[in-house]
Amino acid sequence: MQKGLQPSTSKVYLIKWPEAFTAFHPDQKFVQKFLKPLLIGELAATEPSQDGNKNAAIIQDFETLRSQVEKEGLFRAKPLFFCLHLGHILLLEALAWLMVWYWGTSWTLTLMCAVMLATSQAQAGWLQHDFGHLSVFKRSKWNHLVHKFVIGHLKGAAASWWNHLHYNHHAKPNVLSKDPDVNMSGIFVLGTVQPVEYGIKKIKQMPYNHQHQYFFLLGPPLVVPVIFNLQVLKVMISRRNWVDLAWYLSFYARYFCCYMPLYGFFGSVALNLFVRFLESHWFVWVTQMNHLPMNIDHEKHQDWLTMQLQATCNIEQSFFNDWFSGHLNFQIEHHLFPTMPRHNYHLIAQRTRELCDKYGIPYQTKTLWRGMTDVVSSLKTSGDLWLDAYLHK
Template sequence: MTLEDKQAGNGRKSQQYLDEKQQANAKPVTTGRGEDSVKQEADEKCDIPRKVLKLYSWQEIRRHNHEADQWLVINRKVYDVTEWAKRHPGGHKVLNHYAGEDATDVFRAMHPKLDIVKKYLKPLLIGELAPEEPSQERNKNAQLVEDFQELRRTLEAMNMFKANWVFFFLHFAQILILETLAWLMVWYFGNGWLVTIFISFLLLISQIQSIFLQHDSGHLSVFTNSKWNHLMQKFLMSHLKGLSTKWWNSQHFQHHVKTNIYPKDPDINVSPLFLIGDIKPVKYGKKKIKCIDYEKQHLYFYLVGIPVLVPLYFNIKSIQSMYFQRCWADIAWVSSFYIRHFIMFGPFYGIFGTLLLIYGVKFLESAWMIHVTQMSHIPMKISTEENQDWFSTQVLATCNVEQSFFNDWVTGHLNFQIEHHLFPTMPRHNYHKVAPLVRSLCAKHGLPYVSKPLLEAFGDVIRALKKSAALWRDAYYET
């Protein structure tokens, strides 16, 4: 029996086990305790005796949802994270987005190593939910929450969160080989047009694969020592990409915890340049706001959006973040990106020519990355805060692209956005193994599991922009 066969069999048994367990237990989940590991809950109970914990209702917890007063619930425990938010490695906004809410599943999803983060949680513990209170807010599907948490425990037992580091080493080696080949080409053949085109192609592939690997490093803990993880991220994002790591993490983690939710997800805050989804277009239309001709925004997407995202917008926001937050380490690492290029290509292209080479490659990279990143989000549900459960939020806001070796490689496995958003710390080489179980859970609870061909997904970005433009037009011209 092959490894894939064995894991597929485990998946079928796990789903059967899920269903049988629910039927056999026949107990409400509203009084369930300890959705995370037994070890974590036991450790927390050892530090603070149960009798000293205050009891809170959801009504009380919901009042603490402001930046100056932030409480959240994890595994029925209530934490005051107001002061800690300022020091949170993922940025203070990530915690603020969940203030006054249950954060059990998002907490488990975003932290690869609980034994490291739980030491920061213990001093923040102020109480727990009263026994009569449900484990989640009453507007959430408690059975779906329980099923999803059971699925996660099943996947952990199947070692689906264990990375194959040979895979990532080969990915890293690929990037270094491409960069070295580009440098050897120009040193050996000079700076002719054909050589420059070929060098640009090598650097383009290297830059695209670098962002995929950096994306992996931001979600996974490669090393046991957090300092080595931090150093690796700096190398991949700032040295290889020329962008601030701190800025990227803040933006990207907000996107993950509140995907496609206005105004918490920075990736969809693209107005007034573009209007996406069903809410902003109508709002702008009714207020008679017309910053551009939004009926042609799908054309502006190609003329403006694609050329400026990576080479202009990303770099400006990165520089602003480093300057205003005084991120000297990021400034030094980003500087090393340009120094390396000037050393490698400066003797042949000069300062201006090297900058032209850098930003020419970034322009081409931008065109690809916009399609790859937006094909799974812009056509999907975009809404204001509804405080849905973690599983529903991520499934409704993302979609997949059909698997193939080509699709996996050129998208960095971002063609499995559903699985990636549900399990951000899962290594991407395991997405296709867990996809059948996720699809099964979607079917059980009547949620759509959207998967489409690559070119159709690209086309849906334009179709979504046209749909939003039509909503704006109807609202703008209504009498």
């Protein structure tokens, strides 16, 4: 834990990361009462507010930008946008079922049904992400409630599991041992630091020089249907989170009621696994292209702007890219302002780039294809670094 100054006050609190605290809580007045037990003192007017932080200018300019966009109303959501997004998810699910119910369960129709369900699941994944970040409703409790409905009832996962992993990722993106998204359990080595460390220590749990090849077998196909499902069950049961478990079971109750009469039990299970398999490819490529090719290192205690930009890149804007990625093609803006509704990311992108240019912080934007190919090339580079260190150091 670090000592940090809660923005807009002269009080010093024992908090993990001041900028992160501000970024994750849309109602700053409400959460002030939870800081009282962490109050450790107050700064005199002559004392430095950032404890000698060399990046005080960056921090100040970023806070100014944040204040400006708040005054412009860019943290207010458009209800119609999210209603339409939910509507097209439900419509895809309904059409997928109606198609096989009315025309039959031939291989062609079943494949079409699976593609539609996978599309619905992927888009529901982006929607639950919005509610999980408290970026839709003004009141946090409504965001939490709808988040449980979308991730639980529409997707068959758990809000508590997602919150724990994803908020840690946002607080310390691409920081080894702190960001769960770069904890690959020894299956992959990432970045330029970890591969060399593994090589020097002669760690060879996998043939890492071939990881860019076995990634296609162990990454996109297995993350959602196997890894996430096991994690979700473990978290709900070990933490006795019965509310999330109820939402989780409601998804499978609805699913089997719809598809068991058409496919039987084992056929329904097979269909669900195939849908998860398709969704998993979509999910992995979209979520990894913004982070995996970027800098991955141990904790450097950088300011919020610098830390997020070193670990994050954008994908070019287009109607398809926005829809396909759930607006996570604006990953930079999302990481800097995680409670901002995604339909406003493009309105802040130019000013974010200008702020980065002012301080010489790289602001990377790639094509969709380049973002995906960089995932593979970065894995190959890391694998080659491991092999060189393993053989020669």
